[in-house]
Amino acid sequence: MAIESLARKDVQALTPYQSARRIGGTGEVWINANEAPDCSEYQLNCDRLNRYPEFQPPELIQAYAAYAQLDVNQVLSTRGADESIELLIRTFCEPGQDSILICPPTYGMYSVSAETCGVAIKQVPLLDNFDVDFEAVGNALEGVKVVFLCAPNNPTGNMLDREALLALLEKSANKAIIVVDEAYIEFCPELSQASLIAQYENLVVTRTLSKAFALAAIRCGFTLAQSSVIEMMKKVIPPYPVPEPVSQIATQALSEQGLAVMKERVSTLNATREQLLHALSQLSCVVEVFPATGNFVLARFKDSKQAFDAMAAAGIIARDFANKPRLENCVRLSVGSSAEMDATLTALQSLN
Template identity: 35%
Template sequence: MRKINLDQLVRPNLKGLTPYSSARDEFTGVEGVFLDANENPYDNEVNRYPDPHHRSLKKTLAPMKGVKEEQIIIGNGSDEVLDLLFRAFCVPGKDKIVTIKPSYGMYRVLANTNDVGIEEVALTNTFDIDSKAILKAAEGAKMIILCSPNNPTGNNLNRNEIKLILEEFEGLVVLDEAYIDFSSSPSLMNWLTEFENLFICQTFSKAFGLAGIRVGIGLGCIQVIELLHKIKPPYNVNSLSQEVAIKRLENIWQVEQELIQIKMERSRLVEYLNQNKLVQIVYPTESNFILFKVDNANTFYTYFIERNLIVRNRTNVFGCQNCLRVTIGTQEENNRFIEVFESLVNEQIIK
């Protein structure tokens, strides 16, 4: 097993930290007369504080992920989980992290917010990673953050390259798997038994269709999870969100049926875009969106927006000049996308 030296990675001021102890930390029972947390005593289903340790959610989630409950942390969205990692390991004004570009923009925002240096290593021409370039940039870094499938490119990163990074890097390798459920390749969760320096972020916002409740998942070795629990806010995920997430897990068949439909629609849109004369490149995708290149993304974007069809203009993102990103919608929504695009094609022909 690839071990992690937590003592070298953790911020020095956190080594002796005594975490906040809430009323629900000191008494963990579910029945009794609760006069310990200064709550309103009149029952309205949400008058009590939520479980700060998300026990029921973890109990439901752990067997599905093939990990122990102690290897899970639940966040107010995966962005909070990522922020906890910055605050646990990176000394403001001193440490740095390494990530890739183009990728999810919040990594830079979190680095800047926490006053942490960030170095972004460009992906190859095929939007893949170069482990040697990343490891060179990561000398002295605390974390490497990779997103696979990557946003906004949509592709899986090369797993052999990820493994090389895990084997060589002394810090924490964070793998953002927000879109993994749409991929033909499985999650790398089973690598957690081999690499203590691997940390995986997942979310209920994408495949599970629960973006509105803000629930993120962190999976890692027990030592790292324990540290993150020390610094997280005590009641970071509300009761309603926890309950909705559990119900969704209990009805996982619904998620699976929706995934089948999304993947079918993805194939249909990929085929359409590949045949569209105005589309220059359709990039391979393993996610619930498609990145494609046209001759003038700003013109296309304006045309779509004027017809109440909202896509994402990625032309100002590194490596994505004149690219648009379209999310896979319902069959009806995708039909509308094709209809509007066809009207643009016809107008171009007339011109």
Template identity: 40%
Template sequence: MSAVLELVRPDLRGFAGYQSARSDAARGEVWLNANEAPWSSVADRGGRNRRYPEPQPAALRDALAALYGCAPDALLLGRGSDEAIDLLVRALCAPGRGAVVVAPPVFGMYAVSARLHGARVLEVPLRDGVAGFAPDLDAMADAALSGAAKLVFLCSPGNPTGERMSTEAVERLAQRLAGRAVVVVDEAYAEFADAPSALVALPRHRNLVVLRTLSKAHALAGARIGCAIADPGLVEVLRACQAPYPLPASCVALGLAALAPASVDATGRRVARVREQRDRLAAALAHLPGVRRVYPSQANFLLVRFDDAGAALRRLRADGIVVRDQRAAPQLGDALRISIGTPAQNRRVLAALGGAAA
């Protein structure tokens, strides 16, 4: 057994999970093994949804593996990154006894999944410095080792803070925690960054997991397509813990269309446009009255501190603009997170905030 599989809950080692009708590799012309309707729904003109979908659609898995440069058996498809987060907590943390390490302010689902499972959440706050927010990876490793945590969650680029971690730093953390904990790097916003993905480190560190999604750069948030890329043995464990049919057939079709060469090229051009607009908006915001600080961002949003964040929020809402209020998050009592929109939408943001002085 590999070192990373020794981190899996003992009661789940060798666990087969639910074997659905589609798990059977049988071939035939008349399929009567899953209690499906014999006719398509009157609402389903294409007839795509009468049958249960593949548990792990091979065509979509292969397309994503090609996009991310990994082997198909190292990739688990799921409902966005959220499902992968939940599966990792369930597979590695003993109910009521396990622990995870997080670095707030950060995406809330790591802590939510842990608490729903009864796992302890060990917090090592991000450090706010001249260059922006950054995780204290040494302190996170110390917390994992002293708290017997099985999972360390990193968000890179960070949400809502926008910082990006170097691959070298991630590798040092994974090496220090080898055999003790799994390091999970959530790269939901990786396409907007100008640094390499942690995916390049996967062959060297079996206790590393990278999460990716089609929700952001590929504009398929409503399709809920994400994946975990990890050691194939760990992928098998996560699959055994997963519901039998995670992705609807209609969503799989959307995902395949989005990963066609012409679509990927178009997405690349749109990502470049978002990056350009992000830099323009950041520069303009920094000169507005009432804006205290605009953080550097490697994602498709900006974190902005205001002299009076409440007043800024009211001005934006009065103009019909909805942004994310971050004031309840640790260290962000004066901050809003603003997603990058179209050029016209970004101009509306600037116009709404133009008189938002304290």
């Protein structure tokens, strides 16, 4: 008997999420994972590395609660936002019975996590302009326990209509959890939905330190929700989800000085993004540039393979979305340093 046959049937058939590192590539300019182009320095105290860490380190939770303007009992720290996605499915969905709902094209881990948990997936495609079709979502809630809405949406950059979101929260009350994935919200903080948590028990917001905080390597994320939701998730999360070094670094990043550094980084990257958007729109090899609200830009090329190959030849690794439905000839470019963006544009200008 092949060992694969011992695995669950769902896992045997599963196509794993293809992360940037898993796909790989060769080059000097990495703009395929929406990482920050710079690093900060942190101090690490190793005196307690022989001890298990706190379940939810108080200093870290207090720091993020203050940053998010929430109570400490409304915050849960996880291994990146990805762990939060799976925890929400495991906490609220009965395998083989309930469904999640996603709005493609969107972040791929929602569906992968559901499949690994034996939970079905309903799809309500985004509208032609890639906004959420809230009316269709509201009409598709039968059997759905968790709805995932990504804002800024990865990879299209679209945000949410607040009034439509409020209507959906009302309609799904006591029926489904509405999750707003705000991995990139620091790049447009005025559009966050976290202030609605006090009003809606079925609203969950997921966050991460991987993007604007430039801490992708430490895998630190947060779930924001009313305490009743957080307490249910605490029943499911493993006993030591936040390693001590992660807690120390993340707490420093959330200090007054750390937040100032993050905001300066965001300001720089947003300015660079606007320059990149303008420059891409001037290239004859580019057909369309999508709205950009995070630290990435999605562009549709006349020939995405040609564009991808031109960048790769110049040592620039971008993220190819051309094989995804409705994203034909699309490539996503993370916003890096000015030098990285100049190199990217130079490579693409060779196609004009």
